[in-house]
Amino acid sequence: MNEPTGAEVLLRCERVSVRRGRREVVSDVSAELRAGEIVALLGPNGAGKSTLLDALAGALPVAQGQVDRRGRVAIALQSPDLARRSALANVMLALAWWGVPHRERSRRARDALRAIGAEHLAGRPAAALSGGERRRVHLARAIAVRPDVLLLDEPFAGLDAEVRANLLEDALSALRSTTRATLVVVHDRAEAWALADRLLILINGRLMAAGPPRELLEQPPTVDVARFLGFDGQLDDGDEMVLTRPAHVTLDPAGPLEARVTRVIPIEDGVRLELGLDHGRLHCLAPLPAPRPGEIVRMRLDGGARFPIIHSNHHDQLNVARSP
Amino acid sequence: MHLIWEELRAAMPLIWHGNPNLFSIIWFTVQVAAVATAIATLIGLPVGLALGLERFPGRHLLRSLANASLALPPVLVGAILYLLMVPRAPLGSLQLIWTRQAVFIAQTILALPYIVALSAAAVQALPPGLLAQARLLGAARRHVWALALREARIGVLAAVIAALGTSLSEVAAVTILGGNIYGHDQTLASATLYEVDGAHYADAVAIAIVLIVLILVLMCGLGVLQQHGNGIRLRFRTST
Numbered sequence: 001m002n003e004p005t006g007a008e009v010l011l012r013c014e015r016v017s018v019r020r021g022r023r024e025v026v027s028d029v030s031a032e033l034r035a036g037e038i039v040a041l042l043g044p045n046g047a048g049k050s051t052l053l054d055a056l057a058g059a060l061p062v063a064q065g066q067v068d069r070r071g072r073v074a075i076a077l078q079s080p081d082l083a084r085r086s087a088l089a090n091v092m093l094a095l096a097w098w099g100v101p102h103r104e105r106s107r108r109a110r111d112a113l114r115a116i117g118a119e120h121l122a123g124r125p126a127a128a129l130s131g132g133e134r135r136r137v138h139l140a141r142a143i144a145v146r147p148d149v150l151l152l153d154e155p156f157a158g159l160d161a162e163v164r165a166n167l168l169e170d171a172l173s174a175l176r177s178t179t180r181a182t183l184v185v186v187h188d189r190a191e192a193w194a195l196a197d198r199l200l201i202l203i204n205g206r207l208m209a210a211g212p213p214r215e216l217l218e219q220p221p222t223v224d225v226a227r228f229l230g231f232d233g234q235l236d237d238g239d240e241m242v243l244t245r246p247a248h249v250t251l252d253p254a255g256p257l258e259a260r261v262t263r264v265i266p267i268e269d270g271v272r273l274e275l276g277l278d279h280g281r282l283h284c285l286a287p288l289p290a291p292r293p294g295e296i297v298r299m300r301l302d303g304g305a306r307f308p309i310i311h312s313n314h315h316d317q318l319n320v321a322r323s324p
Numbered sequence: 325m326h327l328i329w330e331e332l333r334a335a336m337p338l339i340w341h342g343n344p345n346l347f348s349i350i351w352f353t354v355q356v357a358a359v360a361t362a363i364a365t366l367i368g369l370p371v372g373l374a375l376g377l378e379r380f381p382g383r384h385l386l387r388s389l390a391n392a393s394l395a396l397p398p399v400l401v402g403a404i405l406y407l408l409m410v411p412r413a414p415l416g417s418l419q420l421i422w423t424r425q426a427v428f429i430a431q432t433i434l435a436l437p438y439i440v441a442l443s444a445a446a447v448q449a450l451p452p453g454l455l456a457q458a459r460l461l462g463a464a465r466r467h468v469w470a471l472a473l474r475e476a477r478i479g480v481l482a483a484v485i486a487a488l489g490t491s492l493s494e495v496a497a498v499t500i501l502g503g504n505i506y507g508h509d510q511t512l513a514s515a516t517l518y519e520v521d522g523a524h525y526a527d528a529v530a531i532a533i534v535l536i537v538l539i540l541v542l543m544c545g546l547g548v549l550q551q552h553g554n555g556i557r558l559r560f561r562t563s564t
Contacts, residue, residue: 057460059459059460072462074460074461075460076457077453077456077457077460078453079451079452079453079457080453081451081452081453081454081457082454083454083471083474083475084474084475093458093471094461096467097458097461097462097463097464097467098461098462099462141457141461142461145461145462
C-alpha cells in the first residue's frame with residue numbers, strides 16, 4: 001500500500017497474523033517502516049494496535065507471516081511505569097539495560113531529557129512527577145537508547161489537552177530523526193495529523209488503509225476508513241453515497257441544499273449542528289448565534305467522499321463497495 | 325492479678341543482676357534468629373523472585389504451596405525433622421538430635437516459607453509495565469530481578485521481619501529437636517516454657533520480658549528501615 005520509496009526499510013512485516021489465545025487479533029497485515037519517517041498507527045479500541053506493536057517488536061510471536069527487522073527495535077509501552085529513583089537515573093537505567101557503556105549514560109540521558117523538554121526534571125524522584133512529566137521521562141528513555149526502530153504505544157494517553165499539546169510539540173522535534181523509523185500508536189486523530197508522515201489504519205485487526213494523512217482524508221479508500229476518519233455525514237445521491245466531515249458542510253442561505261436542524265450541540269467555538277435531509281443526515285460546525293432545533297437552513301457541500309452503492313432491498317442494509 | 329504483679333517484682337532483680345545462663349540464652353537466641361533468617365533469605369529470596377517473576381509450568385501450584393506453607397504448624401515440622409534425624413533414619417548418621425545444629429535447621433525451615441511466599445507476593449504486586457518495559461529495553465534476567473528486588477524492597481523487608489519474628493518466638497520445633505536442655509540449646513522462648521514447666525514463674529517472667537524487649541528492639545529497627553524504604557540506597561550493579 002502506498003509506501004514511500006528511497007529511504008532504507010528498517011522494519012518490514014509481510015502478511016502477519018497474531019493470535020491472543022485462540023482469537024486472531026491481527027490478520028494479514030503487511031507494512032514497511034523506513035528510515036526518517038514517523039508513521040502513526042490508528043484504529044478504534046480493540047482494533048489490535050498494541051498487539052501488532054508487540055509483534056513488530058518481537059515481544060509476541062506471530063502466528064503467520066514474517067517480520068524482518070534491521071537493527072534494534074525499542075518499544076515504549078503505554079503505561080509510563082518508572083522505577084523509584086530520579087528521572088535521570090530512570091533514563092540511565094534504560095541505557096544500562098540497552099547495553100550502553102557506563103561512561104556514556106549520564107550524557108546520553110541528559111541529552112534525551114533535554115530533547116523532550118524534561119531537563120529540569122532530571123533530579124526529581126519519579127514519585128514526585130505528574131502524569132505529563134512521567135510521560136516525558138518515559139519518552140526520554142525510549143529516545144535515549146537510540147534504536148533503529150522506535151515503537152511507541154499511545155505516548156500521549158491520559159493527559160489533559162494543554163499538557164498533551166505541549167508534549168506533542170516537544171515530541172515532534174525529539175522523534176524526528178533521519179536514521180530512525182518511528183511507529184506511534186495514537187488514539188486521537190489530531191495527534192496523528194500533528195506527528196505523522198504516514199498513517200496506518202487498523203480496523204478489526206486488518207490494515208484497511210495506509211498513506212499520507214492528507215491523501216487519506218481527501219480520498220478514504222473504504223467506508224469504514226472514512227467513518228473512522230470522521231466522515232459522519234451521509235447523503236444518498238442516486239447510485240452513490242456521499243460521506244462528509246463537518247468541514248465539508250457550510251451554512252449558506254444561497255446554497256443548493258435544504259435541511260432541518262435536528263440537534264444542536266454546544267462546542268468551544270460555537271455549535272455542532274445535526275442536519276436532517278430527505279436523503280441523508282449531515283453534520284456541520286457553525287458560529288454563534290446558531291440556528292435552533294427545528295429551523296430550516298440552507299447549505300452547500302465543499303467536498304466529501306463518494307462511494308458506489310450496491311442496492312439491496314432494505315435501506316439499512318446498503319452494501320457499499322470500495323471506491324475505485 | 326496479684327500473682328502476676330508478685331512475679332513481675334520477683335523477676336526484675338533477676339534481670340538487673342544478670343545471670344550467666346540468661347546471657348547465654350539471649351546470645352544463642354540472637355544467633356539462631358540471625359542465622360536462620362539469613363540462610364532462609366539466601367535460599368528463599370531467589371526462589372520467591374523466580375516464583376513471582378518467571379513463567380514456567382507449575383508456577384501457580386508452587387505459589388499455592390508456598391502460601392500454604394505459611395500455615396505449617398511448627399510442631400509438625402519439628403516432629404518430621406525428628407523422625408528424619410533419629411538413629412537409623414535417613415539423617416540419623418549425622419547425630420543431630422538434641423544439638424544446637426538441629427535448632428538452627430528447624431528455625432531455618434520454619435523461616436523459609438515467609439521469605440518465599442511474601443517476597444513472591446511483593447514482586448508480583450509491582451506495576452506490570454515496569455518490568456515488561458525493562459525486558460523490552462533489553463534488560464537481562466539479572467537486571468529484571470535486581471530491579472524487582474529494589475522496587476519491592478518494602479515488601480521483601482516485611483518478609484524478612486516475619487521470618488525473624490518466627491525465628492525469635494518459635495518454641496515447638498526447638499523443644500522437640502533441641503530437647504530444651506538447660507544451659508545447652510535453649511532459646512528465650514523455649515527457656516520460658518522450661519521455667520513454666522518447673523513452676524519457676526519469676527524466672528519465666530524475667531526471660532519472657534527479655535524476649536519481648538529483644539523482639540521489640542529488632543522489629544522496631546527493621547520497621548524503621550522499612551518505613552524509610554524510599555530512602556534506602558540499595559545498589560545493584562546494572563552495567564553489562
